[in-house]
Amino acid sequence: MTTINVETSNLQALATGLPQPVVGILPAGTTADVTVFTSAVQTINAVLIADAAANTPGNTALPPPNNFRFFDETVSVGGSVPGDAFKGAASVPGITGQFIDLTPDVLGIAALTPNQFLKSDTGNDTLSVVGGRNILSGGSGGNLFIGGVATVTSVNGTPTVQPSVDTFVSSATGAAAASAIINFHSGDDAAMLGVNAAYTFKFLDTAFGLELDAIPPATGGNAAAIVLQGYSTADIGTRLSFGISVAGDGTNYLFVHGN
Numbered sequence: 001m002t003t004i005n006v007e008t009s010n011l012q013a014l015a016t017g018l019p020q021p022v023v024g025i026l027p028a029g030t031t032a033d034v035t036v037f038t039s040a041v042q043t044i045n046a047v048l049i050a051d052a053a054a055n056t057p058g059n060t061a062l063p064p065p066n067n068f069r070f071f072d073e074t075v076s077v078g079g080s081v082p083g084d085a086f087k088g089a090a091s092v093p094g095i096t097g098q099f100i101d102l103t104p105d106v107l108g109i110a111a112l113t114p115n116q117f118l119k120s121d122t123g124n125d126t127l128s129v130v131g132g133r134n135i136l137s138g139g140s141g142g143n144l145f146i147g148g149v150a151t152v153t154s155v156n157g158t159p160t161v162q163p164s165v166d167t168f169v170s171s172a173t174g175a176a177a178a179s180a181i182i183n184f185h186s187g188d189d190a191a192m193l194g195v196n197a198a199y200t201f202k203f204l205d206t207a208f209g210l211e212l213d214a215i216p217p218a219t220g221g222n223a224a225a226i227v228l229q230g231y232s233t234a235d236i237g238t239r240l241s242f243g244i245s246v247a248g249d250g251t252n253y254l255f256v257h258g259n
Contacts, residue, residue, distance in 0.1 A: 040257035050088025074105035147183035
């Protein structure tokens with residue numbers, strides 16, 4: 001097991017562009033890339049605003065075709081639906097539809113088309129997307145997130161690559177939470193709400209990938225973990241950047257950015 005110490009200096013002091021106070025989780029003796037941290041925090045804060053907006057009353061149902069498939073494992077009920085128009089587009093443009101199910105049941109929610117918002121709550125849920133710009137938002141418990149992959153289309157023989165850019169959100173604000181993420185790419189971000197710089201952080205190489213355990217202090221908090229398939233401790237500070245920040249509503253969060 002490799003333990004990475006948290007930088008005690010506030011990265012806000014290094015540049016004026018950071019939107020919120022940020023603490024970097026960095027290998028001892030390394031220097032943070034302020035540009036990377038700025039981009040990650042700006043993206044995640046916008047996503048959290050969009051997440052809140054999506055979960056407000058008054059939905060507009062989308063016409064066919066179906067954009068989402070769901071299955072509730074607890075009650076063995078499932079189906080496919082078009083979903084609703086995304087209500088967080090003012091903060092995160094490019095996403096068109098949303099599907100929200102806040103039951104504590106064990107859920108599987110899959111986007112069938114690109115550019116979607118998926119949200120579940122406290123169950124051990126699986127959320128997956130296919131490409132484009134997406135937000136996958138789970139609550140506490142164990143969440144399996146499957147990100148999208150880049151797609152290639154050809155017009156008159158000229159290939160065009162459409163990247164997949166995803167943001168993954170879980171929450172340890174009310175209970176312990178763990179997120180396992182497949183297809184975490186450069187440009188992606190993940191956030192674990194409820195984690196602050198008072199936590200102890202430990203990185204571990206596992207058969208699945210890089211695991212970051214966030215251990216709460218004696219003063220309180222809930223345990224949290226993020227596991228990234230295909231990464232290792234050698235990627236910390238190079239392919240991956242880790243830090244702590246705070247949202248506009250005062251919620252602390254742990255984040256990881258794919259460089």
